[in-house]
Amino acid sequence: MAESHHAVGGSYRRHHGSMKLFVFGDSYADTGNCPKSFAVSWKEPFGITFPGKPAGRFSNGRVLTDYIASFFGIRSPLAYEGRNFGEKMEGEGMNFAYGGTGVFNTLVKEPNMTTQINFFEQLLEEKVYTKHDLNTSIALVSVGGNDYATYMAQNGSLEGLPAFTTSVINQLALNLKRIHGLGVRKIAVTAMEPMGCLPAFTASSSYQNCSGTKNTITKFHNQILQQTVHKLNNESRDSVFIILDLYKAFMSAFKKQENHPGSSKFENPLKPCCVGVTRGYSCGSVDESGAKKYTVCNKPELSFFWDAIHPSQQGWHRVYSALRSSLHHLY
Incomplete structure (x- = not known):
């Protein structure tokens, strides 16, 4: 325990220099796995704030993964698809998240969470990571929204939702146990x-x-996730699993910030910065001749949302600030 007390000093960096972050899930965590040929995350105006051009993130800049990596003093882990371009892959871990995916198959054909864990297992079999690497490893799992979007798009009924939720969480629990079973701490x-x-x-x-x-x-x-994670923690000797409460974090960001002088104020937190010019278009849309069919607000830093689904860099920063106290439980 003593270690955490001098976290400010060199020991923090030394101890966490070898930390690995493995990421599974969807566009809230993806940093470049979706195919460049059609993913909007590789089109303008995505990435205009960071790194200055589209780079595969579903935002104008950094996303949740980037902030969580920075919390541990490491660089954002390499996107799994990036390993094919000769980038040194072992570094800070790896990001297996693909925008649009879920626990189950969704409306996109990118790998679901089970397949993402298969990729991870494959790398362990190839000895890209050792048991020693995994001793200081952490996984981030961001998943769920697309499963529900798919359920609704396929005309799932409200009556059927509780059973659907149960199936999503049961599978998620198996996935979480599997990641832990592979050695992630x-x-x-x-x-x-x-x-x-x-x-x-x-x-x-x-x-x-x-x-x-x-x-x-x-x-x-x-609510079901909370109960399930509580049960999983009771089954493991130490509390392996922690919940990052995005619901609370988003909601606190939407509240007017009078009581936090100096914190960024979002003009209208529910209004996105980047929108399609008419209903048929969305952020990043162009017509046949390549003309832009979207508009971008003047000051993205005053918007919590970047587009219809995804927070802006500033939005994610605010969410991260609300989650910081939970992240300490990952040491």
């Missing part, structure tokens, strides 16, 4: 964001009101 899993507050669902009220129904779905998911 601690695992952070995100509770689902308030789905009803995503601009995709607040647009109909001119970005004024969250959808209560969709937030109820999210709350139920998070």
Whole structure:
């Protein structure tokens, strides 16, 4: 325990210099795995704030993964797809997250969470990482939203939702146990964001009101997740699994910031910075002749959301600030 007391000194960096971060999930965590040929994350204006051009992140800049890596004093882990381009891969771990994916198959054909863990297992079999590497390893799991988006797109009923949620969480629990079983020491899993507050669902009220129904779905998911993670921790000797409460973090960012002087104020937190010019278009859309069919706000740093689904860099920074106290449990 003494170690944490002089975390400010050199011991912190020394101890965490060898830390590895392994990331699984969706666009909230993806830093460049989706195919360049069609993913919007590789098109302008994504990446305009960081690194200055599109680089595979679903935001104008950094995403959750980047902030969590910075918390541990390491660089953001390499995107799994990037290993083919001769980048040194062992470094800080690896990011297996692909935008649009879920616990189960979704509307995109990118690898679901089971397949992402298969990729990780393959690297362990190839001895890219040793048991020693995994002693100081942490996993970040960000998943769930796309499973529900798929359920709704395929006309799943409200009555069927509780059973669907149970199946999602049961599979997620198996996945979490599997990652731990492969040797990862601690695992952070995100509770689902308030789905009803995503601009995709607040647009109909001119970005004024969250959808209560969709937030109820999210709350139920998070409640079952909480119970399941509690059970998993009781089965393991030390608390291996921690929940990063995105619901609470998003909600606290939406609140007016009068009581936090100096913190960034979001003009209208439910309104995205980058939007399609009309309903048929979205952030990053172009027409046949390549003309832009979207508009970008003047000051992205005043927007919590970058597009209809994803926080801006500033939005993620605020979420990260709200999650910091939870991240200490990963030591």
